[in-house]
Amino acid sequence: MDTFYRGRRLRRTPELRALVRETAPLSAADLIMPYFVIETEDTHFRKEIGAMPGQYQLSPAELEKQVGAAVDTGLAAVILFGLPARKDPQASEAYNPEGIVQKAVRLLKDRWPHLLVITDVCLCEYTSHGHCGVLTPDGEVLNDPTLDLLTRTAVSHVEAGADIVAPSDMMDGRIAALRAGLDRAGFTQTPIMSYSVKYASAFYGPFREAADSTPQCGDRKAYQMDPGNVREGLREAAADLEEGADFLMVKPAGPYQDVIRLLADTFDAPLAAYQVSGEYAMIKAAGRNGWINEEAVIMESLLGIKRAGAGQIISYFTEELLKKGLVK
Numbered sequence: 001m002d003t004f005y006r007g008r009r010l011r012r013t014p015e016l017r018a019l020v021r022e023t024a025p026l027s028a029a030d031l032i033m034p035y036f037v038i039e040t041e042d043t044h045f046r047k048e049i050g051a052m053p054g055q056y057q058l059s060p061a062e063l064e065k066q067v068g069a070a071v072d073t074g075l076a077a078v079i080l081f082g083l084p085a086r087k088d089p090q091a092s093e094a095y096n097p098e099g100i101v102q103k104a105v106r107l108l109k110d111r112w113p114h115l116l117v118i119t120d121v122c123l124c125e126y127t128s129h130g131h132c133g134v135l136t137p138d139g140e141v142l143n144d145p146t147l148d149l150l151t152r153t154a155v156s157h158v159e160a161g162a163d164i165v166a167p168s169d170m171m172d173g174r175i176a177a178l179r180a181g182l183d184r185a186g187f188t189q190t191p192i193m194s195y196s197v198k199y200a201s202a203f204y205g206p207f208r209e210a211a212d213s214t215p216q217c218g219d220r221k222a223y224q225m226d227p228g229n230v231r232e233g234l235r236e237a238a239a240d241l242e243e244g245a246d247f248l249m250v251k252p253a254g255p256y257q258d259v260i261r262l263l264a265d266t267f268d269a270p271l272a273a274y275q276v277s278g279e280y281a282m283i284k285a286a287g288r289n290g291w292i293n294e295e296a297v298i299m300e301s302l303l304g305i306k307r308a309g310a311g312q313i314i315s316y317f318t319e320e321l322l323k324k325g326l327v328k
């Protein structure tokens with residue numbers, strides 16, 4: 001008679017392993033694909049992002065092509081980031097009804113009414129100084145005056161047809177401001193996916209090249225969260241729900257799985273996680289060098305995020321996994 005636990009009994013065959021697997025395999029419905037759309041005269045502009053092999057800045061026409069191919073493989077949801085032709089200190093292009101994201105939303109929703117189109121709501125891609133809000137002369141990001149600009153941005157996205165808005169700026173009170181602004185504009189049914197617990201992370205490095213949004217001076221530590229904090233994340237999430245957020249989000253995802261788990265256990269709201277540009281870049285780099293089995297690591301990285309408790313995962317791998325049939 002065994003006096004010890006024989007865990008291997010249930011690992012013997014693929015069938016047994018499938019039967020006892022606790023986390024359902026990743027599916028197309030879990031995933032959201034980010035795209036970078038750029039305002040340019042060049043209709044067929046398409047430029048690969050140096051630190052994100054396989055990801056591109058795309059003109060609207062190229063975006064349409066790319067999304068079309070992905071929709072054919074089962075793409076269900078996208079999140080859009082815009083690169084405007086002009087930047088200024090007030091981020092005017094962020095809330096221009098004819099701005100690049102607004103145009104891209106119209107284009108996609110016209111062609112694929114059932115594709116979920118989420119827009120990132122932030123000012124950093126639109127400000128000449130690269131910060132997520134308006135600045136004082138000595139370089140401090142002003143909270144309350146920024147709220148009005150974020151609200152105008154979100155309303156303009158929804159007027160263009162966006163299904164969900166996702167504020168990523170980390171200003172205080174932004175969810176309350178957006179909710180009130182959307183409701184006033186008649187969009188009481190439009191959900192807000194809040195980047196609730198967003199850390200001041202070095203993992204955003206490649207994104208800042210992709211979105212051309214590097215701060216010209218200073219950093220984002222005075223508005224994004226300190227990587228050592230988790231209790232503060234609970235406060236942020238609770239405040240967002242109170243203010244009217246429909247989804248919470250943790251970002252980055254992989255290095256903050258403890259935070260995902262805690263939020264999943266604490267709140268009864270859909271919880272998203274963002275596998276960010278640096279997480280993508282590291283896997284791609286190691287894969288290209290033959291140091292890891294890239295496909296297997298991609299799947300495991302995403303399963304880890306799902307297992308931690310995320311119901312929706314924003315990942316740059318989405319398109320590739322669908323195309324290869326690794327996710328259905």
Ligand code: PBG
Binds near residue numbers: 120204205207278
């Ligand atoms: C905009 C924004 C950022 C990301 C998503 N929205 C950059 C930042 O906060 O500096 C990062 C996404 C990624 O790294 O993939 N504020």
